[in-house]
Amino acid sequence: xxxxxxCSRLAGQLSTLGAVKKAFDRTLPSDSPPAxxxxxxxxxxxxxxxxxxxxxxxxxDPSVASRHVAHLAANGWTSRRPDPQDKRSRxxxxxxxxxxxxxxxxxxxxxALADSLRSWSDHDVRLLTELLARLDESxxxxxxxxxxxxxxxxxxxxxxx
Amino acid sequence: xxxxxxCSRLAGQLSTLGAVKKAFDRTLPSDSPPAxxxxxxxxxxxxxxxxxxxxxxxxxDPSVASRHVAHLAANGWTSRRPDPQDKRSRxxxxxxxxxxxxxxxxxxxxxALADSLRSWSDHDVRLLTELLARLDESxxxxxxxxxxxxxxxxxxxxxxx
DNA sequence: TATTGTTATACTCTATAACTATA
DNA sequence: TATAGTTATAGAGTATAACAATA
Numbered sequence: 001x002x003x004x005x006x007c008s009r010l011a012g013q014l015s016t017l018g019a020v021k022k023a024f025d026r027t028l029p030s031d032s033p034p035a036x037x038x039x040x041x042x043x044x045x046x047x048x049x050x051x052x053x054x055x056x057x058x059x060x061d062p063s064v065a066s067r068h069v070a071h072l073a074a075n076g077w078t079s080r081r082p083d084p085q086d087k088r089s090r091x092x093x094x095x096x097x098x099x100x101x102x103x104x105x106x107x108x109x110x111x112a113l114a115d116s117l118r119s120w121s122d123h124d125v126r127l128l129t130e131l132l133a134r135l136d137e138s139x140x141x142x143x144x145x146x147x148x149x150x151x152x153x154x155x156x157x158x159x160x161x
Numbered sequence: 162x163x164x165x166x167x168c169s170r171l172a173g174q175l176s177t178l179g180a181v182k183k184a185f186d187r188t189l190p191s192d193s194p195p196a197x198x199x200x201x202x203x204x205x206x207x208x209x210x211x212x213x214x215x216x217x218x219x220x221x222d223p224s225v226a227s228r229h230v231a232h233l234a235a236n237g238w239t240s241r242r243p244d245p246q247d248k249r250s251r252x253x254x255x256x257x258x259x260x261x262x263x264x265x266x267x268x269x270x271x272x273a274l275a276d277s278l279r280s281w282s283d284h285d286v287r288l289l290t291e292l293l294a295r296l297d298e299s300x301x302x303x304x305x306x307x308x309x310x311x312x313x314x315x316x317x318x319x320x321x322x
Numbered sequence: 323t324a325t326t327g328t329t330a331t332a333c334t335c336t337a338t339a340a341c342t343a344t345a
Numbered sequence: 346t347a348t349a350g351t352t353a354t355a356g357a358g359t360a361t362a363a364c365a366a367t368a
Binding site: 006016023141 | 162163164165167168169170171172173174175176177178179180181182183184185187188195198199202206218219220221267270271273274275277278279280281282283285286287288289290292293294295296297299300302303304
């Protein structure tokens with residue numbers, strides 16, 4: 001089990017994630033908003049799904065996911081067919097045009113990354129990829145925006161836990 | 162040197178960073194906006210600096226950094242003293258009250274992380290921390306928002322590069 | 323009655339452009 | 346003339362709350 005000390009260091013390092021993510025968002029074409037690309041990537045990877053599942057994977061409020069999907073569907077990048085099991089839901093699916101947009105975005109990101117990581121060994125890149133995947137998995141339970149809300153007044157946190 | 166294939170995998174994994182970051186932002190007290198905590202963490206780690214340096218480290222436009230700093234100073238979390246070397250600049254510094262706020266936020270994040278990473282070994286946590294630090298360093302040149310802009314029309318990207 | 327998804331509204335973060343004070 | 350920083354404005358992303366349709 002990881003010590004508090006190591007977790008604290010990791011937490012500090014994670015605070016730079018914002019800047020890293022921004023750097024990648026900037027490599028995307030200006031007509032492909034980062035949020036749209038994220039949704040397309042999820043649909044490509046996991047296949048057809050309902051909005052509720054997408055909401056979980058994005059880690060956002062359902063209203064946000066709904067908005068993104070409406071935009072994607074309006075562009076013809078995704079489709080929404082009725083869910084035969086539940087008439088309240090629709091099944092979301094990436095369309096060929098969406099796959100094309102996703103492919104272009106992925107190419108740009110990969111090129112930018114390969115350029116920045118010239119000094120990295122293949123082994124280290126693979127290691128980081130695997131650790132990030134594992135981190136993502138470990139954090140999945142914290143990803144729904146309604147879980148673990150901090151609503152209490154933040155007084156006297158010197159004795160947290 | 163890392164292959165395109167491994168970089169492509171890493172790029173795909175990095176797309177989940179948004180959800181990871183959101184999960185951590187949710188652990189913060191509601192009166193401590195994530196952006197403010199990020200600025201405090203940078204000032205704590207790197208010490209006194211000018212706005213231009215903070216702008217680089219945040220990876221945002223100067224106007225954004227200026228705004229954050231104004232908010233922090235209004236709360237008494239940071240101070241701004243005249244730069245003796247250049248009367249156009251001020252030197253930014255974290256104040257005791259800001260350190261206290263940062264400490265509380267860090268505690269929460271660390272606790273949340275330690276809770277999620279119960280199954281991780283100390284070694285793997287340290288490894289991930291080091292690789293993330295190295296990634297952050299490798300990407301530093303891409304972090305200024307004016308560098309590497311993609312302004313050309315994204316036509317025919319099948320032949321990128 | 324509970325759940326799935328949508329819409330209206332407001333808040334945070336961000337970038338662009340125009341500006342000032344100083345170098 | 347160029348640079349450091351600020352402010353006004355606009356746009357993207359997000360959450361809350363109220364709602365409609367279905368389970």
